[in-house]
Structures are given as structure tokens and as C-alpha cells.
Amino acid sequence: MADALKEFYNAAVVAGIAQRVSAAHPAFPADHFRKHVMAVLPPLSLMQRARAIADALRQHLPQDYPAALExxxxxxxxDDHTGGIDGMGGFRHLPLLNFVGAYGxxxxxxxxxxxxxxxxxxSAEFDIRYFIERHYDLTMTTVRGWTDDPHWAVRRLCSEGLRPRLPWGLRLKRFIADPRPVLEVIESLRADAHDSVRRSVANNLNDIAKDNPDAVITTTRRWQAEDRDGTADAVRHGLRSLVKKGDRRALALLGFDHRAPVTALDFAIAKARYRVGDRLSFHIGLRHDGKKPAKLSVDYAIHWRNARGGLQAKVFKLAKPMLGPGETVTLEKTHSLKPITTRRYYAGEHKVEILVNGQSVAEGTFRLLL
Structure with missing residues (x-):
């Protein structure tokens, strides 16, 4: 998968960048630029390739930064793909953003x-982070002014660019230590008219919750009490990591009672042994023993064997059934054990655990063979 991603920056994409820059600046040495880039790309990852193209632009454009930026x-x-944040197409613009982050x-x-x-x-979410680090006051003042920008992508940047733990991005340690400036910015974006902005707010909350759960609980509790249109999704998605961890406050905010009396009637993993590439299968029966209907958040945790021989859990969503008194439900799940770039498999015994409203109700084991 990683190789497939990095191959986005191929000869055709590099030629397209050269063509657009040449159209804006006929003196641009497009052939030299293309040869330079294609010579350095092969061993590099996706993000390294974007930066290498940015470096090549710096070398082949006028050395006066304002002139090159223009x-x-x-x-x-x-360009006919404005505002692209989904899929790979927009990545052809990332080297230009990297140019600003590196040289501006x-x-x-x-x-x-x-x-x-x-x-x-x-999205400029990766490169604005360098300005937060170097020019904090100016950047934050600027970002706060952008929160009512007419373009949704600019408003989204106000949230996404400030995420403390943005994947692939520079980690913003100051916001990990104190998220209050971020919370102040996303306050005005939580009910934004555009769903991409609201989704970014939720992802930002989820980031913050990893280091400052109390701040997120306080914020989402207030948002929920104010009941502003559009806020519910941000609260629900923003609390997802805390819900997976079984945080009782987060569960309660979303209507899940950790005290709901639930009995596991049957739990079985289909096979005792699996090989990498197989599909793990299991089923679980649940009965609600309470006197009032209960909303259940059912997750499953796979406790993966790690390099040191221990187990490390990863939680996944299974279902959200509503059960009345005495009602039962049977849930089935298959989980791919195919190789992925974000996980290295180790042979040995693994565990599957079923969690209902943050509480463990059943578990079983299987052996993974390489």
C-alpha cells in the first residue's frame, strides 16, 4: 500500500506540475526540472517525494522568494479540482504548499x-504548522480571523492545521500541553455549515482527548447542553477514542450507561487457528437484563501479540443496538488478517474481547500462524 501511494508522484504528475509552472512563468526550465525530480524520487516515500519536488521548484524558480511564490x-x-481533501488527486498541489512551509x-x-x-x-494543514512553531502570535491571530472566511476550505484549515497530533504532520507539542487555544478556535466552527469543517472539529477533539480528556469532556458537555444545530456529530465523533477506552463520562454524554446489566449468552471464535491473510470470524449473543430499554455501544478489542511477546489491544466498533428488558441480540463479525502497512503480525496466541458500554463481557483466544 505504501508503495502504491508514493507512486502517485510519477512522471505524468511531475510533468503536469512543470507544465502549469511553465504556463505561469515561460522561463521555467521544465525539462531540467523534470529530469532532476525523476532522478531523486525512486527511493522516497509519498511525503518525501512531495518535499523533493518542492526543493526542485526552489532550485529552478527565481531565487527571490516573493517572485517565486507569485x-x-x-x-x-x-485548476478544476479546488478544495480537494478526499482521494489522491489534490496531492499534486502538495509540493507547492511544501514550498511555502519550507522556504517562506x-x-x-x-x-x-x-x-x-x-x-x-x-489542504495547507501540514505546512501551516511550521508557522505556528516559528510565528505563533501572528499565525494564531491570522487563523482566528479566517474562522469566518467565505470559503469552507479556509475555515477547515483553522481546525485541521491546529490538530495537536495530525497524522503525517508536525506534532504541535504546545497544544498537547495546553489545548485551550485550539478549543477557542474550533468553538466558532463546531456548527459550521460545511460537513468537512465539522468533521475536522471532531477529529481535532479526538486528538485533544488523547492527552487532555478532561478538557474535551468539559467542552463537549457544554456543547451538548447548548444543543446548537450541527454540534451533535462533532460531539459524537470527537469522543470516539474516549468511548473506545471505556471513559464513563464520554459514554454517558452519548447516552450509554456503563451500569446497564448485560449478559453474554454465547461467544465463539470460529476457528482456533488462523494464518495471516485469513479472515477472523466470531459471534456474540447479548441479553439485556435491566428493567428499562438500554442503548448499547458494543466494541471488540483484538489483543495483538507484539515483538516483546506481550499483548497490545486495538479496539474496533461492532454495533450500537437498543435493547428492551429481556431482549437479546446476536452479532457476527469478520476481521481481515491481511498484511497492512500499519501492523506487523507476530505468531502466537491472540485474544478477542467484547466490550459493552466500556465493560468487558466476554473474551476468547485464537492462535495466529505466520
């Missing part, structure tokens, strides 16, 4: 304005 902005004119720190005002325009084509 050329890159002009090269975006007429001595021109913060000019560069931030450029990121505002570029983020309409592909």
Missing part, C-alpha cells in the same frame, strides 16, 4: 496569505 500561485489559475518562514505575512489561497486547492 509564480506558483499563478500556476493554480484555472522569513516572509510570514506573505506566506500565510499564500496558504490561504492554496488551501482552496489542497
Amino acid at each position: 509564480i506558483l500561485l499563478n500556476s493554480l489559475a484555472g 518562514l522569513d516572509h510570514p505575512g506573505l506566506s500565510l496569505n499564500a496558504l490561504r489561497e492554496m488551501t482552496k486547492h489542497f
Whole structure:
């Protein structure tokens, strides 16, 4: 999968970048640029390739940064994929954003304005982080001013660019230590008209909850009490990691009672042994023994064998049934054991655990063979 991702930056994409830059600046040495880039790309990862293209742009564009930046902005004119955040297409713009993040720190005002325009084509969430680190006050003042920008992608950047633990992005340690500035920014975005902005707010909350759960519980409790339209999704998705951890406060906010009396009637893993590449299968029967209907959050945790021989749990969503007094439900699940880039498999005994409203109700084991 990693190899497939990095191959996005192939000869055709590099040629397309060269063509657009040449259209904005006829003196651009497109052939030299293409040869330079294609010579250095093969061993690099996806993000390394984007940065290598940015470095090549720096080498082949005018060395005056404002002049080079104007050329890159002009090269975006007429682009028909504005605001792309899904899929891979927008990644062709990432080298331009990397150019700003790498070479624009001595021109913060000019560069931030450029990121505002570029983020309409592909999110500037990775590169604005360097300005937060180097020019904190100016960047935060600028971001706060963008929260009512007419373009949804700019408003989304106000949240996504401030996520403390953005995947693939520079970790913002200051916000891990104190998330209050981030919470202040996303306050005005939580009920945004665009779902991509609201989804970013939820992901931001989920990031913050990993280090500051109390702050997220306090914030979402208040949001829920205010009952503003559009906030419910942000609260639900923002609390997802805390729910998986069985945080009783998060469960209660979403209507799940950890004290709900639930009995596991039957739990079985289909086979005792699986090989990497198989599909793990199991089923579980649940009965609600309470006197009132209960909303259940049912998850399953796979306790993976790690390199040290111990077990490390990863929690996955199974179902959210509503059961009346005495009602039962049977849930079935298959889970792929195919190789993935984010997990290394180790042979030995593994465990599957069923969690209902954060409480363990059943578990079983299987042996994984390499």
C-alpha cells in the first residue's frame, strides 16, 4: 500500500506540475526540472517525494522568494479540482504548499496569505504548522480571523492545521500541553455549515482527548447542553477514542450507561487457528437484563501479540443496538488478517474481547500462524 501511494508522484504528475509552472512563468526550465525530480524520487516515500519536488521548484524558480511564490500561485489559475481533501488527486498541489512551509518562514505575512489561497486547492494543514512553531502570535491571530472566511476550505484549515497530533504532520507539542487555544478556535466552527469543517472539529477533539480528556469532556458537555444545530456529530465523533477506552463520562454524554446489566449468552471464535491473510470470524449473543430499554455501544478489542511477546489491544466498533428488558441480540463479525502497512503480525496466541458500554463481557483466544 505504501508503495502504491508514493507512486502517485510519477512522471505524468511531475510533468503536469512543470507544465502549469511553465504556463505561469515561460522561463521555467521544465525539462531540467523534470529530469532532476525523476532522478531523486525512486527511493522516497509519498511525503518525501512531495518535499523533493518542492526543493526542485526552489532550485529552478527565481531565487527571490516573493517572485517565486507569485509564480506558483499563478500556476493554480484555472485548476478544476479546488478544495480537494478526499482521494489522491489534490496531492499534486502538495509540493507547492511544501514550498511555502519550507522556504517562506522569513516572509510570514506573505506566506500565510499564500496558504490561504492554496488551501482552496489542497489542504495547507501540514505546512501551516511550521508557522505556528516559528510565528505563533501572528499565525494564531491570522487563523482566528479566517474562522469566518467565505470559503469552507479556509475555515477547515483553522481546525485541521491546529490538530495537536495530525497524522503525517508536525506534532504541535504546545497544544498537547495546553489545548485551550485550539478549543477557542474550533468553538466558532463546531456548527459550521460545511460537513468537512465539522468533521475536522471532531477529529481535532479526538486528538485533544488523547492527552487532555478532561478538557474535551468539559467542552463537549457544554456543547451538548447548548444543543446548537450541527454540534451533535462533532460531539459524537470527537469522543470516539474516549468511548473506545471505556471513559464513563464520554459514554454517558452519548447516552450509554456503563451500569446497564448485560449478559453474554454465547461467544465463539470460529476457528482456533488462523494464518495471516485469513479472515477472523466470531459471534456474540447479548441479553439485556435491566428493567428499562438500554442503548448499547458494543466494541471488540483484538489483543495483538507484539515483538516483546506481550499483548497490545486495538479496539474496533461492532454495533450500537437498543435493547428492551429481556431482549437479546446476536452479532457476527469478520476481521481481515491481511498484511497492512500499519501492523506487523507476530505468531502466537491472540485474544478477542467484547466490550459493552466500556465493560468487558466476554473474551476468547485464537492462535495466529505466520
